[in-house]
Structures are given as C-alpha cells and as structure tokens.
Amino acid sequence: MFEAYSTRAEHVLLVARLKAGERGAEVLGVDDLLAALILEDQGMLRDAAAGLLGLGNEFRNLLEHDGCVVRPLRPHRSFLTSDNASRLLREIQDSLPRSQSVPSSMDMPISPNLEHTLNAAQSLMERFQTDKIEPLHLLAAALAEDSSAGARMFREAGITQAKVLRIITGERQPEA
Numbered sequence: 212m213f214e215a216y217s218t219r220a221e222h223v224l225l226v227a228r229l230k231a232g233e234r235g236a237e238v239l240g241v242d243d244l245l246a247a248l249i250l251e252d253q254g255m256l257r258d259a260a261a262g263l264l265g266l267g268n269e270f271r272n273l274l275e276h277d278g279c280v281v282r283p284l285r286p287h288r289s290f291l292t293s294d295n296a297s298r299l300l301r302e303i304q305d306s307l308p309r310s311q312s313v314p315s316s317m318d319m320p321i322s323p324n325l326e327h328t329l330n331a332a333q334s335l336m337e338r339f340q341t342d343k344i345e346p347l348h349l350l351a352a353a354l355a356e357d358s359s360a361g362a363r364m365f366r367e368a369g370i371t372q373a374k375v376l377r378i379i380t381g382e383r384q385p386e387a
Contacts, residue, residue, distance in 0.1 A: 217343035235310030242361035
C-alpha cells in the first residue's frame, strides 16, 4: 500500500496512527491525518514519533538513522505559519474524543472518510504526474472532506484546497 507514498507521507501516516492510538480512537480518521500533517509541516514529526513511542531524549537520535522507525527528512519550507499551525493543532486535538489509549502494536482500521481521502490523494498524484504521494497531496485531499471538523477549521482559517493545489502546481508560495 505504501509504495506510492513518499517517506515524508509515510511518516505522516505513522504519526497519525500513533496519535489516534494515544487518544484511544477506534478508527484512524481524517482529523488524525490533519493533526499529523500539521506536525509534519512544522518539522515536528520525529519528536512526535519519539514521544508517542515512549522514547526518552537519549533515544530520539536513534530515529535519525536510516532503517529505523522514522528516517531523517530533508528540510522543507512550511506551508503554515507557526501561529496558524499551533492554533489549528490545538483546536483539532481538542475536538477529538478521548478514551483509553490503544497500543501501537494493535491494528487500527481507517475510517471510510480517510479511505476516501487517501484515494483522492492518489488521484492528485496521478493528476499532477508526480512520482509519490506527498503530504500536500494528503492535505489537499483532506480539505475536500466535508464531514471533517479539522478540514472545516482549516477552511475557516483561509486554508483551502484551491490554495494547496496552487502550491502543488508551483503557482504560489506558502502564505497560510
């Protein structure tokens, strides 16, 4: 399944699963994906994965070696401002229900809406003739989900699918 995903997108999905498990989700949803996309955008995936896996500071550097859970990623330009990212992440996390955490070793099904989002990201990859599904493909696809509270929060903050698609096509620089 992950052959079509870039390393960065794979890491987003891993952290989304870990964060969903931490909050006790029964299924992995679009809002879990959006929260992980915010962490990725802000360069916080490695630390989030280390924390969610229960690795202390002395073990976080293990995640920087190729072949471990989270390989290092090339630096990139953030799409979101740090203020927008912090606010959206807080609002999304506050809106998600909490229960007893689910161990990361347990399988977690994905919601039908997330399945639709992942399929839409695949379509975007094909439409724009890119080699891999990237986080911005996932974000653009997630922003089209009407049932997602997180997607509504993004849109209310002025971050729309159209803006993300313009970034993917190289028409504009990030400004959100």
